[in-house]
Each structure stands twice: as C-alpha cells, then as structure tokens.
Amino acid sequence: MAEVDRIDSGDTWVIYEGPPFVDPTIGRHGSFVDICLSLNDAELVQLCGYWEWRADLAARDIDRWWCWTVVRFGRRLLANQGGTHQRRHQPH
Numbered sequence: 001m002a003e004v005d006r007i008d009s010g011d012t013w014v015i016y017e018g019p020p021f022v023d024p025t026i027g028r029h030g031s032f033v034d035i036c037l038s039l040n041d042a043e044l045v046q047l048c049g050y051w052e053w054r055a056d057l058a059a060r061d062i063d064r065w066w067c068w069t070v071v072r073f074g075r076r077l078l079a080n081q082g083g084t085h086q087r088r089h090q091p092h
Contacts, residue, residue, distance in 0.1 A: 021050035036073065041081060048074040 024043040028035045039047060048071050055067035 019050075019053065021053050022046060023050045036077060039077070041078060044074050044078045044081075048078070 024039055024046050025032065025035045028038075030038075036044070036047065051067045051070040051074070055064050055071070058064040058067055
C-alpha cells in the first residue's frame with residue numbers, strides 16, 4: 001500500500017439534527033386513512049415529503065411501493081382540498 005499523508009485535524013464533531021421531514025401522523029390515534037383525512041394542507045405536504053424521503057432510503061421494492069402509495073394518497077388529498085404543493089417525480 002502506498003504512503004498516505006495524514007492531516008491532524010484535532011477534535012471533530014458530527015451533529016445529527018434528525019430527519020429532514022417529520023411524519024405528522026405520529027402520535028395520532030385512529031386508522032391511517034382517518035388520520036390523513038384530518039390533516040391540514042401543511043401537514044399533508046409534510047406527510048408527502050416524509051414518505052418521499054423514506055422511499056429514497058428504502059432498500060426493497062415493496063418498501064418503496066408502500067412509500068409511494070402513501071405519497072400518491074397524500075397528493076390526492078391535497079388536490080381534492082385545492083392545496084398547492086411541489087411535486088417530485090416518482091422513479092420508474
């Protein structure tokens with residue numbers, strides 16, 4: 001193996017601020033559909049963002065399918081409520 005120059009960086013810190021999205025259904029009681037129906041536009045946008053993020057992390061096809069199913073459901077609810085939202089394209 002070749003020689004490697006190393007830099008003495010001293011102490012380093014890694015900060016983890018948590019996931020970039022929050023699942024607004026956490027802590028609510030009832031069926032998933034009823035909970036989603038009770039969400040406002042901002043919470044539905046957050047729901048879609050959270051499950052899109054989860055889809056990017058999913059290793060199995062069935063998990064990605066479930067995530068995108070939730071996203072499609074959330075987007076449909078937003079469309080029916082007249083909400084505006086940014087939309088990413090689902091991977092094929």
